[in-house]
Amino acid sequence: MRLPLRHKLPIAILIGALFASASITLATTSYASSASGKTTSEAALVSKAKAIHQRVLTLDTHNDIDINNFGFSRNYSQNLDNQVTLPKMIAGGLDASFFIVYTGQSMDADAFEPAGYKRAYDNAISSFEGIHRMTTVLAPSQIEFARSVADVKRIYAKGKKVALIGVENAYPLGDEKFAIQRVKQFYERGARYMSLAHQGHSQLSDSNTGEAIGWKWNGLSPLGKQVVSEMNKWGIMVDVSHPSKESMMQTLAITKAPIIASHSSVRALCDVSRNMDDEQLLALKANNGVIQIVGFNSYLKTDSAERRAALKAIRDEFQLPNNVSAQGLRRGPVGGFSEEQRQVILKRFDDVDAKFPPPTRANVQDLVNHIDYAVKKIGIDHVGISSDFDGGGGIDGWNHAGETFNVTLELVRRGYTEEQIGKLWSGNLLRVMEAVEKIAKDLQAQK
Numbered sequence: 001m002r003l004p005l006r007h008k009l010p011i012a013i014l015i016g017a018l019f020a021s022a023s024i025t026l027a028t029t030s031y032a033s034s035a036s037g038k039t040t041s042e043a044a045l046v047s048k049a050k051a052i053h054q055r056v057l058t059l060d061t062h063n064d065i066d067i068n069n070f071g072f073s074r075n076y077s078q079n080l081d082n083q084v085t086l087p088k089m090i091a092g093g094l095d096a097s098f099f100i101v102y103t104g105q106s107m108d109a110d111a112f113e114p115a116g117y118k119r120a121y122d123n124a125i126s127s128f129e130g131i132h133r134m135t136t137v138l139a140p141s142q143i144e145f146a147r148s149v150a151d152v153k154r155i156y157a158k159g160k161k162v163a164l165i166g167v168e169n170a171y172p173l174g175d176e177k178f179a180i181q182r183v184k185q186f187y188e189r190g191a192r193y194m195s196l197a198h199q200g201h202s203q204l205s206d207s208n209t210g211e212a213i214g215w216k217w218n219g220l221s222p223l224g225k226q227v228v229s230e231m232n233k234w235g236i237m238v239d240v241s242h243p244s245k246e247s248m249m250q251t252l253a254i255t256k257a258p259i260i261a262s263h264s265s266v267r268a269l270c271d272v273s274r275n276m277d278d279e280q281l282l283a284l285k286a287n288n289g290v291i292q293i294v295g296f297n298s299y300l301k302t303d304s305a306e307r308r309a310a311l312k313a314i315r316d317e318f319q320l321p322n323n324v325s326a327q328g329l330r331r332g333p334v335g336g337f338s339e340e341q342r343q344v345i346l347k348r349f350d351d352v353d354a355k356f357p358p359p360t361r362a363n364v365q366d367l368v369n370h371i372d373y374a375v376k377k378i379g380i381d382h383v384g385i386s387s388d389f390d391g392g393g394g395i396d397g398w399n400h401a402g403e404t405f406n407v408t409l410e411l412v413r414r415g416y417t418e419e420q421i422g423k424l425w426s427g428n429l430l431r432v433m434e435a436v437e438k439i440a441k442d443l444q445a446q447k
């Protein structure tokens with residue numbers, strides 16, 4: 001286990017002072033005492049982290065749900081394989097979770113016509129109902145639904161788990177005919193944050209995916225701008241994790257309340273369009289918002305620029321269609337390529353792997369590297385933590401809610417104080433949520 005420098009220093013200074021002129025025998029003795037000192041300080045560190053983990057309110061802003069897990073015979077109070085279940089929340093000391101009403105962005109021909117919108121809306125409603133069923137019918141003695149920051153604190157104080165709702169993709173709001181009234185309806189159903197797009201452009205906003213496929217709105221659509229104002233009015237935090245950078249900047253120009261990125265990481269450390277670059281981080285700070293750094297492998301570590309360039313060069317040279325991957329070529333013959341060509345291309349991919357190896361799976365240290373970066377860039381008050389469990393998240397050391405303590409342990413190892421860890425785990429997010437609640441009240445009073 002790695003010890004922070006400040007833990008090593010006193011030992012080194014002590015040994016240096018005591019044995020500055022010591023013989024080899026003494027030096028060996030000092031090594032032995034140093035090793036046992038490390039064991040002792042590691043045990044002390046773990047017990048300190050456990051106490052902190054016990055005392056702070058831990059809140060994960062992004063956990064997906066499976067609509068099939070809200071029945072009597074199969075539900076989240078059981079030991080399911082899912083990364084988040086009530087037994088895992090209890091085992092890992094995870095106190096609160098935003099469960100996600102997720103709707104994938106349809107690209108069907110009728111996606112933006114009444115029939116497509118109806119499918120999306122029906123899907124969202126069944127997710128809302130499932131989450132409420134968990135807290136009212138299936139496991140009401142273990143978990144309770146929170147509609148406000150006051151609720152979160154009240155439920156946590158009772159020793160129960162806290163459920164909240166985030167909406168991932170506002171596509172189910174529908175078109176001009178329905179969208180504005182449904183913002184209030186979703187608020188009443190418990191939505192406390194919502195993103196205006198997911199992967200793929202919606203009727204409301206461009207998605208980050210536009211960096212690869214081009215833009216639809218160059219930011220927010222006119223209806224999307226109205227929806228942002230309406231979310232301010234009712235008290236739903238605007239989530240900018242999936243929308244494009246330009247959409248986020250336009251949101252910041254309109255919003256009267258702080259916003260969040262519910263599950264994104266740092267682009268300077270992992271250059272993918274789902275992450276926030278420095279300009280976005282600084283804009284979030286200026287807005288008094290928060291970024292919930294996500295334990296998602298490919299948003300923490302990605303191919304190096306050299307590896308990406310080398311892989312692209314092969315694809316360009318052999319004019320490989322987008323749907324043909326190196327793995328696909330390894331599995332067997334691919335239409336349009338002779339066996340000889342296939343072997344030549346595979347050899348080239350192998351050479352790239354040897355020269356610029358693919359990244360290993362991200363771990364808790366990588367997650368906290370992103371947290372460290374964001375804290376240094378925009379301050380401890382604007383950073384939080386999320387997992388995206390059951391939606392692609394999970395890293396070595398934090399594979400499911402039952403391993404949540406490992407994140408706190410790494411934060412303690414890096415020297416974060418209990419107060420700072422409390423802010424990262426929930427304080428900052430709840431501060432934003434409380435500000436959004438207050439601004440909504442003020443806006444409603446103005447009408």
Ligand SMILES: [Zn+2]
Pocket residue numbers: 168242263388391
């Ligand atoms: Zn997502």
